[in-house]
Amino acid sequence: MTTPLRIALIGECMIELQHRADGSLQQSFGGDTLNTAVYLRRELGDNSVVDYVTALGDDSFSDAMCQQWSDEGLGLDMVQRLPGRLPGLYCIQTDARGERKFLYWRNEAAVRDCFTTPAAEPILAALPTYDVLYFSGITLAVLGEAGRERLLATLIEARKRGAKVVFDNNYRPRLWASVEVARAAYRGVLAHVDIALLTEDDERALFGYADSEQVFAAYPGLEEVVLKRGADECLMRCGGERFAVPAQRVEKVVDTTAAGDSFSAAYLASRLKGGTPEQAARSGHQLASQVIQVPGALMKHP
Template sequence: MNPHPRIALIGECMIELQHRADGSLHQSFGGDTLNTAVYLRRELGADSTVDYVTALGDDSFSDAMCAQWASEGLGLQRVQRLPGRLPGLYCIQTDANGERKFLYWRNEAAVRDCFTTPGAEPILAALPGYDVLYLSGITLAVLGAVGRTRLLAVLVEARQRGARVVFDNNYRPRLWAGVEAAREAYRQVLEHVDLALLTEDDERALFGYADSEQVFAAYPGIDEVVLKRGADDCLIRQSGQRFVVPAVAVEKVVDTTAAGDSFSAAYLASRLRGGSPQEAALAGHRLASRVIQVAGALLPLNESS
């Protein structure tokens, strides 16, 4: 294993509003790949390079995002700042069981032009030089057709150079014009993935797979497939072997936001350090179990280890 991996995570961070029981709103920042980037950097520490790839505006919220990312040790050299643009915004509402409902304002978000501007050219050229490229289904949705096409070319070149491509399926129907458009985009990318971190419910919603066996059968060309199933056992197929890793029990779930993102971060960090799939899944369960006991996507820095 590379002791000093260079990792680029591609996606969107938004302004996050947490709707609290008293009716007040708490403002922070979040997004699936950004959450994973933060937790991944915390898990790997200073020996790694974890860069975030996105586009923001030139507003004060974008300034604050960059300041927060820098404080977490994330690299910002692949972040574009587009004049006159803004980041997206979302609000989290949770029920008594900690289950989430999201309200989004993101149609004009700067990230939609992440790979279409002249400033994207050096970023696209640099991405194949990383050891690991990480993206999600939300990444595919927000980049749009042109951005996806350019990203796909990057993934092909990166793998030719020996990089690993990691994909978290994170399917959000409202981000797509229709299910067929989403399926086509996913299938194109999944042909170039080395590690697939899949949520079973999302696979069912997108492709209609009835059970885990159908999911595994759908991806014969992917060496390592991890099937996340919430509070149930995690199922893994790696190099033809199968593994079952029980989740960590939690007495009270406060907020499931970033449960899957944090699991993915700890799983990937463990694998990059040479851990087995079982060890990696247990690390993922442990981190996710802490994340779902607090409100919001990111644990305070002193609570994430």
């Protein structure tokens, strides 16, 4: 019997409010790494252990989050519950084309202390024992400087033990004190990443790269680089080879929230199951094309 892969995704889940056309608000939960964790668990099924690593409060919203994650099959052993704290909150506003804008309330979010509490010590010690560690640019932002330093040390130790480190660049300027701070944080971790799942628009906004060629040239040492380009073809470099896979077209885009997160989940799931980069990109496009046809980050479980 094959031992299930052990995967840990590190980041933040927030209370999600979807702003409807009639002015009403639909409440759910979402966050980039959490979205990827849910879709990754669905894609891999019982052939994996998918744990989410975060910090929440001791409130009813945090209780509901944990229940939802458990229902999705995610492991909760790495979730801290901090007394008196709350999760972050964001609101999604979409225009007529399905493009979204986010409004955030997260300054007091519990996740900011995820790696600085005494309860974090056994979690940090356990993370290098996983087969795969996954985090994002948003993870880097919300952890703060002290949390980022501890995460970096964990990534280095994990790779020494043979773990694969996967990074999704998800750059949100308003989460950072300055673009210079963000650049330094990204460059610090990218030297310790095996698979980089990069959104071209985010690379352009953060580093000023003019096109995909500049992005690929910026990361000569990375084993696998995936460049997500929205409705355009996905570009990849793996093992010195280059690949391009067209996106799947849909008739009506309802909400692009979690398009990139779901792509990343299906791409990674395919690669972990032995798929080629091209097969993985096709899986990513297929799932993302379904996600953007429904409102919110998470589709209902089939």
